[in-house]
Amino acid sequence: MTAPSSPDQPWPVRTVARKVADWIGRLGEVWVEGQVAQLSRRGSATVFLTLRDTAADLSVPVTCPRDVADRPGAALTEGARVLVRARPDYYVARGSFSLRATEIRAVGLGELLARIERIRTLLAAEGLFDAHRKRPLPFAPAVVGLVTGKDSAAERDVLVTARRRWPAVRFAVRHCVVQGPAAAEEVVEALQRLDRDPEVEVIVLARGGGSVEDLLPFSDEGLVRAVAACRTPVVTGVGHETDTTLVDHVADVRAATPTDAAHRVVPEIGEQRRLVDGLRARARALVTARVEQQERWLESVRSRPSLAEPERLLAGRGEEVLALRTRATRTLTHRVDLAVRDLEHARARVAALSPQATLDRGYALVQTADGALVRSPDEVADGQALQVRVAGGRVPVRVDRQDGQP
Numbered sequence: 001m002t003a004p005s006s007p008d009q010p011w012p013v014r015t016v017a018r019k020v021a022d023w024i025g026r027l028g029e030v031w032v033e034g035q036v037a038q039l040s041r042r043g044s045a046t047v048f049l050t051l052r053d054t055a056a057d058l059s060v061p062v063t064c065p066r067d068v069a070d071r072p073g074a075a076l077t078e079g080a081r082v083l084v085r086a087r088p089d090y091y092v093a094r095g096s097f098s099l100r101a102t103e104i105r106a107v108g109l110g111e112l113l114a115r116i117e118r119i120r121t122l123l124a125a126e127g128l129f130d131a132h133r134k135r136p137l138p139f140a141p142a143v144v145g146l147v148t149g150k151d152s153a154a155e156r157d158v159l160v161t162a163r164r165r166w167p168a169v170r171f172a173v174r175h176c177v178v179q180g181p182a183a184a185e186e187v188v189e190a191l192q193r194l195d196r197d198p199e200v201e202v203i204v205l206a207r208g209g210g211s212v213e214d215l216l217p218f219s220d221e222g223l224v225r226a227v228a229a230c231r232t233p234v235v236t237g238v239g240h241e242t243d244t245t246l247v248d249h250v251a252d253v254r255a256a257t258p259t260d261a262a263h264r265v266v267p268e269i270g271e272q273r274r275l276v277d278g279l280r281a282r283a284r285a286l287v288t289a290r291v292e293q294q295e296r297w298l299e300s301v302r303s304r305p306s307l308a309e310p311e312r313l314l315a316g317r318g319e320e321v322l323a324l325r326t327r328a329t330r331t332l333t334h335r336v337d338l339a340v341r342d343l344e345h346a347r348a349r350v351a352a353l354s355p356q357a358t359l360d361r362g363y364a365l366v367q368t369a370d371g372a373l374v375r376s377p378d379e380v381a382d383g384q385a386l387q388v389r390v391a392g393g394r395v396p397v398r399v400d401r402q403d404g405q406p
């Protein structure tokens with residue numbers, strides 16, 4: 001038993017390597033599915049290959065005897081999907097991990113389709129295929145991104161068809177491998193580069209027809225997730241009309257062929273011109289009909305007496321104004337006369353009730369020096385100065401009592 005490691009008693013490298021090898025060796029034989037990325041026979045009794053994960057950027061080296069690799073039905077070629085029965089091995093001298101295969105089986109078409117169906121079910125459950133995620137395509141994009149094989153028929157179909165339909169369209173083409181073990185990774189890289197380009201308004205994934213095995217990269221889980229993550233709308237034109245891959249489900253628009261993808265992405269200039277001409281003719285007819293309607297209305301309005309002979313209306317209104325002015329003058333004069341008579345009557349009543357009128361009849365008012373009225377002889381004293389007010393003015397007097405009488 002090895003004592004636990006510590007700063008005072010560290011393990012040497014050989015001990016760590018041996019313990020790792022022991023732990024890996026306890027795993028025993030496992031079945032591994034993957035894609036053959038590299039294959040080397042080297043003329044010896046041992047075959048070396050690299051087994052790549054189909055959904056992640058991960059691979060592991062595998063060694064096997066030649067008789068295992070050459071067993072009938074193994075179909076051991078680069079790009080082939082295989083099932084490997086192997087024992088994990090950790091080579092202590094180099095510190096490397098590998099698998100020692102004891103059996104290799106080729107993955108049949110039925111197994112491939114079953115695997116694709118499992119991935120489809122998983123992605124559908126995550127909502128990647130939902131219709132509400134689909135984005136509309138721009139009407140006439142200025143720049144279209146194209147991911148396709150170099151000098152392929154799919155590239156020619158898309159470019160020729162699109163430029164014939166809309167000569168002003170420009171393409172940002174990214175060439176990549178569209179078949180084989182590296183295809184999915186290269187397509188993802190090209191797709192992400194175009195998605196980062198601000199000028200690209202829509203991206204087309206195009207590939208010609210082929211067998212199910214040839215189209216497998218377009219059902220790769222990593223590629224499907226990359227398409228779902230794109231901010232730019234994606235159109236797929238992979239294979240023929242009967243071919244369906246997983247990217248067709250996640251794309252915003254699925255075209256039957258690369259040529260059909262070009263039809264979906266750009267409008268046909270002749271058709272658009274005919275549409276514009278039709279709209280212009282319709283607009284012209286509507287405007288003409290509207291103008292004619294307004295002209296008829298204007299003619300009917302002009303024929304009315306109010307506009308045909310406007311002076312007649314003015315003459316009639318002038319007579320009404322004159323009558324109203326006469327009526328107003330008469331009414332105002334009558335009201336003023338009534339007010340004058342009322343004022344004269346009020347003045348007469350005031351004059352009749354005025355103390356001055358009483359004085360004019362011969363009466364007099366006796367007042368003290370401070371202006372108080374004297375109403376009784378007892379209110380004055382002998383020798384007191386008084387004022388007598390008569391109609392003609394004031395007369396100063398003095399009280400002179402004789403025999404007790406003033």
